Amino acid sequence: MYPDKNSTSAKLFERACQFMPGGNSRIAVYQAPYPIFIAEAKGARVKDVDGVERTDFINNQSALVHGHCFAPIVDAVSKQLHLGVSFSGPTQAEIELGQYMTGRVSSVERIRFTNSGSEAVMFAIKAARAYTGRYKIAKCEGAYHGSYDFVEISRGSGPATWGPRENPEKVPYTKGTPPTVSENTVVFPYNDVALAEALLTPEAANLAAIIVEPVSNRTGMIPGRAAFFDFLRRFSQQHGILLIYDEIISFRVGFGGAQERFPAPDLSTFGKVIGGGFPVGAVGGSKDVMEVFDQTKGSPAVPHTGTFNANPVSMVAGLAALTAFDQGQVAMLNQRGAAIRGEIGKIFAELGIEGQASGTGSLFRIHFRNNELTDHRSAYPTKPQEAAVQSLQREYTNRGIMVSANCSGNVSTAITEADIDQFLTTTRAALKAVQDGRAAG
Ligand SMILES: Cc1ncc(COP(=O)(O)O)c(C=O)c1O
Structure with a gap:
């Protein structure tokens, strides 16, 4: 779950704000009302300071192609x-x-x-x-x-x-x-x-x-x-x-x-x-x-x-x-990225929600829109689409998956087929929650 007001993350953020404007040094890692502070990570798993473990599909904004502690x-x-x-x-x-x-x-x-x-x-x-x-x-x-x-x-x-x-x-x-x-x-x-x-x-x-x-x-x-x-x-x-x-x-x-x-x-x-x-x-x-x-x-x-x-x-x-990260590993990650995008597309269709997963190789992003994405304007979310993306991201967080604030992610070599199955099962449940208006705010 997202850490509550009494969590260590909430307390650390309060402390951080006493010394740093906005409580940190990097805008991308902030989330309202407070970011989830990380304690440690290994492979595809990241543990936060409250002991909650999540599977990492962010990999420090795609930098960690082998996950953590390779x-x-x-x-x-x-x-x-x-x-x-x-x-x-x-x-x-x-x-x-x-x-x-x-x-x-x-x-x-x-x-x-x-x-x-x-x-x-x-x-x-x-x-x-x-x-x-x-x-x-x-x-x-x-x-x-x-x-x-x-x-x-x-x-x-x-x-x-x-x-x-x-x-x-x-x-x-x-x-x-x-x-x-x-x-x-x-x-x-x-x-x-x-x-x-x-x-x-x-x-x-x-x-x-x-x-x-x-x-x-x-x-x-x-x-x-x-x-x-x-x-x-x-x-x-x-x-x-x-x-x-x-x-x-x-x-x-x-x-x-x-x-x-x-x-x-x-x-x-x-x-x-x-x-x-x-x-x-x-x-x-x-x-x-x-x-x-x-x-x-x-x-x-x-x-x-x-x-x-x-x-x-x-x-x-x-x-x-x-x-x-040789030819074989590049091909393997690209194939996994393509599979994820394809499966997410199917889940959107099955649930009757307007949306898609775009991307190339091992990189993906989820959108609540169906049009062809070619440039900045064609991909720019409307306010409701942006709200849906935020809800979906929070659902992922609550269900043990890390994706970026705009629901983009990537596959590392530490991610297994089982992790991908878990990701897709979670995607279905999270999208259903967003669709039903049950998503956490
Ligand atoms: C396409 C692109 N260019 C430049 C940068 C800046 O790189 P850095 O964050 O290492 O300064 C990024 C970072 O995300 C990026 O995605």
Whole structure:
């Protein structure tokens, strides 16, 4: 059950609020009236501070592809802890993961590591600016690429603010964002070649980069259309713009990332799974573009700093995670993700509820709408749909399953067939409760 007012979670949150605004340091983990504090986890199971165990379909927003305490990661990190955790000097661990990534992702000839996906995106954009000598960037409406100002534009746009689809408003996300940030960002809808072309063309000569996700996270992990990616590649090449794929979530859907399905980008950003659960990010791409970071010939075009960049703990954890996430494991998780989406669709149909599970590979999201999901607007929930999603999420929580606040989730290698059966049985009961208006508020 959701912890009650006398629970340890409630008390910890009260205490947390005395020291931190909002009681934490990460908006995504807050839930009203108080978040569920975690005590420990192993494999697919997470135990909260009140001793309640749940099966984890969040896996720290998809970062933990092997679930919790995966033995090879624990071993690699334990060994590293005894050797030292960060130094003012490079380590071989960085080379190992760097070499591994360049072998695994064909568009990545060179790579550099950061501490988060947000930083990776920021440095990819800086690299594109330095390389092209231009400073504007283009991104898809509604897309989340982390917390760098320019990619935050339109991230939180909704019906009240988004304006006409043919010319989306550039809605700043953080109060106080300088107007120049919007002025230097072009926003276009995902998966729509005609509108992308119409919106990008007038700015083509000013654009340093187009950043796009091969799988659109905010719309429900839906796959990009081949024609859209073919267009973006052709257009960017034609106009000297760098094409950046944000693979921070989508990397796990293909051995070489989701980009295997599309023309190669100039740069890619990575995070989450490539750190095995430890803080990480990376920017990689062609040797030619990545030269902007090279500090061996004097001050580089893009000085890349960061006290914890490529720290050996994240590097060894990432290598352990990725070497165990081989072609077979990728295929297995993708097959399980597809099965979950298919079964959820059947449950909606059987119960006569309007809804679907969208997604790609091992990623899924549940929506209370039936229309085809192609972009931000087509997936944006109405108020009743949003309320239903919230009720469903609370039902899952009460019934021992963890999914994200927007009812998205993912499968880790720690999830068994039995866990999936439990998930689907729970989905049926939880949806029935939402349908009958019995859902917990
Ligand atoms: C597509 C995408 N880009 C960037 C980020 C930012 O990564 P981080 O949270 O590591 O800063 C995320 C995080 O969820 C993401 O999903």
